[in-house]
Amino acid sequence: MNVIQANTVIMKKLLIFSVVMFVFGFALVPFYEKICDVTGLNNLLQADTLTENSQVDTARWVTVELDANTRGLPWQFKSLQSSLRVHPGELVEVMYEVTNKSNREISGQAIPSYSPMLLAKHLKKLECFCFSKQVMKPNETRQMPVQFMIEPGLPTDVNTVTISYTFFEIGIDQAADTESEANKG
Incomplete structure (x- = not known):
């Protein structure tokens, strides 16, 4: 050969x-x-779809507990409400507040988690800061909304759910890679 x-x-x-x-x-x-x-990740839905396809179950209440955490970030992150009661099918907006307590600009990404796990299948988010990275300037404070709906199909024995967000720092290399890829497109 x-x-x-x-x-x-x-x-x-x-x-x-x-x-x-x-x-x-x-x-x-x-x-x-x-x-x-x-x-249940990335449930990007249009508002029209949510309101057209859902009926509010006014005979039932679900308590939603809101949790906020950070891992490795000098940020203060909290929900402005610790809990609320909603009717399944009702469109709800809650506010979170985040403050960068450092003297440097930091990029972070929030990762959601739900309890019980089956909530992920019945939770539809219309707007959430977790959909994209957040860049916080030194000592900046920002309020960020989350709009969501719990579908009426949530099992009737589930009366309390928890929505938790944990912010992680996006490293300088990761943020640069993300920005360079965005600039290519």
Whole structure:
């Protein structure tokens, strides 16, 4: 086998590998969407969809406890309400407040978690600071809304739920990568 034949074989293998990786990349999109559906992450819905497709269950109350945490950030983060009572199907807005207690600009991302876990399937968020990174200037304070609805399909034996957000710092390298990718598009 001469050099030209060896190079041709390698080129064919690399071409097949490239095509397989390209197809794999496209296959990840529906896989990712299915994971988001199952876990309740990124429930980006339009307001019209929420109000058209839901009926408010005025005969039932659900207590929503709101929790706010930070990990590794010099931020003060809290909900302006610790809890509230809502009717399933009712569109609700709550406010969170965050303050950067440092003397430097910091980027953070909030990750939601729910209790009980089945709430993720029945919680629809219209607006949330957790959808994107937050860049806080030194000593800046900001109020951020969360608009959500708990679907009437939430099991009737669930009377209290907890919505918790934890802010994590986005490292300088991660923030730079995110910004450079955004500038390319």
